[in-house]
Amino acid sequence: MSGIDKVLALIVQNKIAAIRFELVDIHGIGHSRLITSRHFKDKAVHGSSFNLLALVLDPKGIKFSDSGMCIDDVDAVTYPVYETFQNLVWCQSTARILVEPTIKGEYIPQYPRNNARRLLDRLGEQGVSLFSSFVHEFYLVDEKTGEPAEKSCNYAATSRLCKLEAFINLLLACLPRVGVDVESIETLDAPGQLRVTYKSAFGVGSADNAYTFKSTVKELATRNGFVATFMTKPWPEHRGSTTYLCHSLWSLQEHKCIVFDSTAENSLSSTCQKWIAGILSHAQAITALMAPTVNCYSRFETSPTSHAPSNCSWGIGNRTCAIRVKVDGSKRTIIENRIPSSGSNPYVVLAATVAAGLDGLLTDMPLKAATEGSAYDQGYDLPELPLSLEQAMEVLETDEVILDALGKDFIKYFLAAKRHECSEALRARKVAVVDGESWEHNMYFDTI
Incomplete structure (x- = not known):
């Protein structure tokens, strides 16, 4: 049929x-x-x-x-x-x-889903496919009071699930019916903040699932007296929300995962090492694409308390790094890109990750040693991630590999949208209409 x-x-x-x-x-x-x-x-x-x-x-x-x-x-x-x-x-x-x-x-060419498909097709020309899923964090807020739906900061406390039970049950009932196969839901160490994981998919289906997840959560919240916000840092005193991209590389010919090699250093295949090297090589440039709002950078500014990466680092099981690799055999080894903020567009994150990783594959890029211990330790002397959207866009414009991969039409479109936001934020501060935090809240809280 x-x-x-x-x-x-x-x-x-x-x-x-x-x-x-x-x-x-x-x-x-x-x-x-x-x-x-x-x-x-x-x-x-x-x-x-x-x-x-x-x-x-x-x-x-x-x-x-x-x-x-x-x-x-x-x-x-x-x-x-x-x-x-x-x-x-x-x-x-x-x-x-x-x-x-x-x-x-x-x-x-400017349309994000079209661009993601095109980059995945380029990866496919190398005989490789991407198997991935997004890990989402968001805040659930009472629509009338504007306050978090529950007040505790006790990470994963079972009592918090009781307070959110009705909404969580609604997610568990509805998300699988729209193709999002939920694996887990947990509360985080901020009031009203949740993290949800679900099963992976090949190709652009991963970003389709991510968009479906976010739009479903927001719609169900609206229909039930809540606001679900994926604004990265709605309150300065609480941790920011992220959207990790967990992924692995698969051989199209053999249809098997190709990131694990038990005989190699750290048990990572040469393909996996080149891929990670590519992402790290372009990490500063693709930060604008993965942290695309003015508000996203308050998450980076407060590292390490925000649980956000601060530099171009990678490590085995290391949560302080930009790229965390979870080694677990030939079928379950995962590369976790921890740069994306919850306010990101999943199609853009997918495209940027593929563009950077693909360059590592095509140029046989060597991978530097893994970071052991805290990547926040200044002794590692690693390139720092940008700390503002303006700075991130400047770096993006200097990376010819990423510009060429994503295409001049898409880059022009993306930069126009983000320069507009930066300009509006600056104008609001200059005329003292609202302070910076209030402008960000007005722009992103209900919409993202």
Whole structure:
């Protein structure tokens, strides 16, 4: 059965009345048109028009300029990605399908999902696929009071789960129904902060799962009197939230994991070592892509208390490093990229990681010695990660490998969006409309 036929059958089976045709913008925020089920086939085959204004807005819906997109004289034509169809069980007779925008029959290079797919295809040309999942942290907040849904900072205390039981049960009931196979949920050492893990997927399916996870959590929270915020650091006195990318490399030909080698140093294969070396070589440049909001850098500024990396380090099981490797045999060894903040876009994180790691593979990049002990120890003399979005963008613009891999159109689009945010933050501080923390809260708390 073809992709469209499977979706049409699901529409009938689940008595779906309407389907959200959903785009994901540079911030990871969804924008959708509701298409009635009786017109789904026509819109799927011939495309559905979509105003590209949706892709050039900041998180609060203000248009930014210099994106490189021609949005005034032409609409995009969007086509559904059939494997992303999901019945939204918490909605009445409503489903969702992700769409990809085209102009004159060509995919739009600025669109984050398109770019991630393209980079994964380049990795596939080397006979390698990416198997990955994101580990998400977020705050659950009472919508009326604006305070965390529970007040304890006692890490993983069972009593805290009792206070959040109703919402957690809702997640456990709904997330698997939209393709997110939850493995674990725990409370962290900040009030109302949760961490959720789920099963991995190959290719861009990992980022699809991450977007589905975040949008589902936020929607369920809204429907039940809460706000789920993936803003990286909503309160300066509490720890920041992260979105680790846990991944491994697999051989396309043999369909097996290729990061473990029991005979090698640290039990890591030469392919794995080159991959990690590539990520570390470009870590400073890709920080802008993985920590893409003004607010993200308050997480780095407060290392080590924020549990965030501060430099271009890697280690075996070492939580203080930017890259943590968990060695556990041929099938369970995992590379954990700890740079991304919770406010990141999973498609951009995936693309940036692949771009950097792929350079390590293509150039046979050697891996420096692992960091033992705390990577925060200044004695290691490791390159520091940027401490502001402005600084991070400057470094990004000097890395020709990453610029070339992600493409000039995407980079121009990304930088336009982020310069707009930096400019708005600076303007707010200069005119004393709000202080910096209040501006960040207004911009990101409800939206990201």
